[in-house]
Amino acid sequence: MVSKQLTIINAQGFHMRPAQMFTAAMGKYSSDVTIKFNGKDVNGKSLLNIIPACIKCGSNIEIVCNGADENEALAEAVAMIENGFGE
Amino acid sequence: MLKGIGASEGFGIGKVMIVEEKKLEYTPHAVNDIDAEKQRYADAVAAFIEETKEQAAALRVSAGDKEAEIMEGHIGIINDPGMKMSVDGLIEGGNCAEAATEQTLDMFIGIFSATDDEMTQQRASDLKDIKNALLSILLGINEVKISEAPAGTVLVAKEVTPSMTAGINKDNIVGIITETGSQTSHSAILARAMEIPAVLSVPNALSQLSSGEQVIVDGTNGEIVTAPSEAEITDYTARRDAFLREKRELEMFRGRRTQSASGEEYELCCNIGSPKDAGKAIAADGEGVGLFRTEFLFMDRTALPTEDEQFEAYKAAAVILKGKPLIIRTLDIGGDKEIPYLGLEKEENPFMGFRAIRYCLKNREMFKSQIKAILRASAFGDVRIMFPLITAVEELREGKALVEEAKEYLRASGIAFNENIPVGVMTETAASGVIADLLAKEADFFSIGTNDLTGYTMACDRGNSDVSYLYSPFQPSVLRMIKSIIENAVKAGIPVGMCGEAAANPMMIPLLMSFGLTEFSVSAVSVLKVRKNIAKWTKAEADAVAEKVMIV
Known part of the structure; x- marks a missing residue:
C-alpha cells in the first residue's frame, strides 16, 4: 500500500470534468484507489462517490493505492492533481 | 379543415410528425433468470452509450464543446463501478432491471441532492436524465427524435416544451400544431421566436392527425387544411411566397430610426x-x-x-x-x-x-x-x-x-x-x-x-x-x-x-x-x-x- 497527502489546487475542485478525468485514469489500474477526505473513504474509481464528496479547491486529501500496480496508479493520480487537472 | 389559434404567422406545407411524451411506467416483476436480467441491463447500457455518443457529436456542432462534454459525462456516470455494483446487487436480490435502475439512480439522486454544494445538487438533474433514458430503452419506448425530422416536417404535439425546442431545426420544421396553448403561451412565444407557422389549441390534434399525412398549417388564420387538394396546395404555396416576400420588404426598415x-x-x-x-x-x-x-x-x-x-x-x-x-x-x-x-x-x-x-x-x-x-x-x-x-x-x-x-x-x-x-x-x-x-x-x-x-x-x-x-x-x-x-x-x-x-x-x-x-x-x-x-x-x-x- 502506498499513499500521499495532497492539496487540491484547481479552481473547480473535484467536480464533474476533473472527476471524470480522474476516474477514467484510475480505472486502468487493478489496484484499489481510495481518496481519504474529511474522515471519509471515497472510491477513487467512482464518479458517483467522488462528486457528492464535494472536494473543493484547497481541500487536503490523501490518495491511497493498494494492489499490484499501486506505484503507477499513485504516480498518475498525484501528477493529475498537482497539475490541477490541466485547468 | 381543423381550427385552432393562429399563434405564429405564416404558411407551412408538409408532413405530420406526431411527438408524444410517453410515460415510463412498468410493473415490477420477479426475476428468475438473474444472469439474463443482468444482460438486459448491460444491453440497455450499451444502447445508451451509443445514443449518447451520437447526441454528444450533434451537440458539439450545434452548441459547442462544453455542452458535448456534459453529455459525454453521462457515459462516465453509467460506466461507474458504483452504479453497476448497485444495479447488479438489486437484480441478484430478485428485482427486475427497470426497478434496479430506478432504485439505484434514485439513491444517487438522493445523495447528490442532499449535499450542501449547489453544483453537486445540479448534477442530480443529469442523473434524472440518465434514469429516464435507461428506462425508455429497457421498456422499449422509442422517443421520437425531433432533431432528426426530415425537411418539410409539421410537428404535432400536446404542447411545445423547452426541451423539445432544443431539438428543432428551423430549416426542417415548416409548421407546429399543438392541442393546448394560446397566443401568449410558451409554445406560441417559441414558435414566433423561431419564425415557424403555428396553430395552437387544436382539439384532439394528436388523434385526428397521423404521422406522415400531408397538411397545410395556416398560422396567420389559425387553420389546418387536412388532405389538401392540388388546388389548395397551389393556393397556399402562393400565399406562403407572398408572405415571405412581404417579410423581405420589412428588411428595408432595418437600420432606420424609429419615428412617426x-x-x-x-x-x-x-x-x-x-x-x-x-x-x-x-x-x-x-x-x-x-x-x-x-x-x-x-x-x-x-x-x-x-x-x-x-x-x-x-x-x-x-x-x-x-x-x-x-x-x-x-x-x-x-x-x-x-x-x-x-x-x-x-x-x-x-x-x-x-x-x-x-x-x-x-x-x-x-x-x-x-x-x-x-x-x-x-x-x-x-x-x-x-x-x-x-x-x-x-x-x-x-x-x-x-x-x-x-x-x-x-x-x-x-x-x-x-x-x-x-x-x-x-x-x-x-x-x-x-x-x-x-x-x-x-x-x-x-x-x-x-x-x-x-x-x-x-x-x-x-x-x-x-x-x-x-x-x-x-x-x-x-x-x-x-x-x-x-x-x-x-x-x-x-x-x-x-x-x-x-x-x-x-x-x-x-x-x-x-x-x-x-x-x-x-x-x-x-x-x-x-x-x-x-x-x-x-x-x-x-x-x-x-x-x-x-x-x-
Missing part, C-alpha cells in the same frame, strides 16, 4: 429571456432591451443561483448590448411559473397570491442577492431595475430601500456599480393603473405589461377558453387603464414603455403613439414590423384615431 411619419421619435426595444437573446435583439435591429426576464436563472435546477452566477448572466447581456438600455425585471415567480425548490405552497388562486415582488420582499436575502448582481452588472452598461406586479406604493418603497441597502454594501466592499441606476415599475395590475399618478412620483420609469394588465383588469384567465373572449387589450377598460398610465408618466416626466404583446399590435400602435408612449418593447421578430407600423402614422392621424376610439 411626422418625425416624432420612439425607442424600439426587445423582450428577452436569456443573455443569448440579447444577441438576437441586436441582430433583429432592436435599440435595447425593454424587458429581460430573469426566471431562466431560477428554473430547471434544484437550488437558487448564486449572486455571482446571476451577475455573470446580467453582465453578459449588458456587454452584448454595448451601452444600449437593458431593463432587468426582478424575479417574477409564482402564478403559472413554478419553481419546486422554493417550496411555494399550492394556492387556491396563484395569480392573486404569493408571487413576484410579494415573494421577493418576504425573501429578502434572495432578493438582495439578485439586486446586488444587477447593480454589479450596471458597471458594464445602461442597466435598469424593474419590479414586477407592483400594487401599492409601499412595495416600490420597500424595493427601493433594498436597492439602497445593496448599494451601501457594494460601496463598502469597493465594488463598482452605477450610483444612479434607474428603478422602475412594471405596471401590470389594475391597482398600479389606478395609482399610476402616485407611483410616477417615486419611480424612474414605467413599463406596461399588457398581458397581465388585461387579465387583472378584466378578471379573466387568458388560458380558459370559456372566458378568453373577454381577454383583449382593446376592451375599453384596458384602453383607459393604458391611457391613464401613460398620461401620468408623461405628466411626471418619466419614460413609459410597453413590454406586453400589445406593443406590437398594428391597431394598438397609433393609440400608444397618441397617448404618449416613449418606448415599445417587442419580441425580436416584431421589431421591423413595429418600426414600419409606427412610420405609417403622423402624430395628428394617430391622435384622430385615438380620439374616435376613446369616445366609447
Whole structure:
C-alpha cells in the first residue's frame, strides 16, 4: 500500500470534468484507489462517490493505492492533481 | 379543415410528425433468470452509450464543446463501478432491471441532492436524465427524435416544451400544431421566436392527425387544411411566397430610426429571456432591451443561483448590448411559473397570491442577492431595475430601500456599480393603473405589461377558453387603464414603455403613439414590423384615431 497527502489546487475542485478525468485514469489500474477526505473513504474509481464528496479547491486529501500496480496508479493520480487537472 | 389559434404567422406545407411524451411506467416483476436480467441491463447500457455518443457529436456542432462534454459525462456516470455494483446487487436480490435502475439512480439522486454544494445538487438533474433514458430503452419506448425530422416536417404535439425546442431545426420544421396553448403561451412565444407557422389549441390534434399525412398549417388564420387538394396546395404555396416576400420588404426598415411619419421619435426595444437573446435583439435591429426576464436563472435546477452566477448572466447581456438600455425585471415567480425548490405552497388562486415582488420582499436575502448582481452588472452598461406586479406604493418603497441597502454594501466592499441606476415599475395590475399618478412620483420609469394588465383588469384567465373572449387589450377598460398610465408618466416626466404583446399590435400602435408612449418593447421578430407600423402614422392621424376610439 502506498499513499500521499495532497492539496487540491484547481479552481473547480473535484467536480464533474476533473472527476471524470480522474476516474477514467484510475480505472486502468487493478489496484484499489481510495481518496481519504474529511474522515471519509471515497472510491477513487467512482464518479458517483467522488462528486457528492464535494472536494473543493484547497481541500487536503490523501490518495491511497493498494494492489499490484499501486506505484503507477499513485504516480498518475498525484501528477493529475498537482497539475490541477490541466485547468 | 381543423381550427385552432393562429399563434405564429405564416404558411407551412408538409408532413405530420406526431411527438408524444410517453410515460415510463412498468410493473415490477420477479426475476428468475438473474444472469439474463443482468444482460438486459448491460444491453440497455450499451444502447445508451451509443445514443449518447451520437447526441454528444450533434451537440458539439450545434452548441459547442462544453455542452458535448456534459453529455459525454453521462457515459462516465453509467460506466461507474458504483452504479453497476448497485444495479447488479438489486437484480441478484430478485428485482427486475427497470426497478434496479430506478432504485439505484434514485439513491444517487438522493445523495447528490442532499449535499450542501449547489453544483453537486445540479448534477442530480443529469442523473434524472440518465434514469429516464435507461428506462425508455429497457421498456422499449422509442422517443421520437425531433432533431432528426426530415425537411418539410409539421410537428404535432400536446404542447411545445423547452426541451423539445432544443431539438428543432428551423430549416426542417415548416409548421407546429399543438392541442393546448394560446397566443401568449410558451409554445406560441417559441414558435414566433423561431419564425415557424403555428396553430395552437387544436382539439384532439394528436388523434385526428397521423404521422406522415400531408397538411397545410395556416398560422396567420389559425387553420389546418387536412388532405389538401392540388388546388389548395397551389393556393397556399402562393400565399406562403407572398408572405415571405412581404417579410423581405420589412428588411428595408432595418437600420432606420424609429419615428412617426411626422418625425416624432420612439425607442424600439426587445423582450428577452436569456443573455443569448440579447444577441438576437441586436441582430433583429432592436435599440435595447425593454424587458429581460430573469426566471431562466431560477428554473430547471434544484437550488437558487448564486449572486455571482446571476451577475455573470446580467453582465453578459449588458456587454452584448454595448451601452444600449437593458431593463432587468426582478424575479417574477409564482402564478403559472413554478419553481419546486422554493417550496411555494399550492394556492387556491396563484395569480392573486404569493408571487413576484410579494415573494421577493418576504425573501429578502434572495432578493438582495439578485439586486446586488444587477447593480454589479450596471458597471458594464445602461442597466435598469424593474419590479414586477407592483400594487401599492409601499412595495416600490420597500424595493427601493433594498436597492439602497445593496448599494451601501457594494460601496463598502469597493465594488463598482452605477450610483444612479434607474428603478422602475412594471405596471401590470389594475391597482398600479389606478395609482399610476402616485407611483410616477417615486419611480424612474414605467413599463406596461399588457398581458397581465388585461387579465387583472378584466378578471379573466387568458388560458380558459370559456372566458378568453373577454381577454383583449382593446376592451375599453384596458384602453383607459393604458391611457391613464401613460398620461401620468408623461405628466411626471418619466419614460413609459410597453413590454406586453400589445406593443406590437398594428391597431394598438397609433393609440400608444397618441397617448404618449416613449418606448415599445417587442419580441425580436416584431421589431421591423413595429418600426414600419409606427412610420405609417403622423402624430395628428394617430391622435384622430385615438380620439374616435376613446369616445366609447
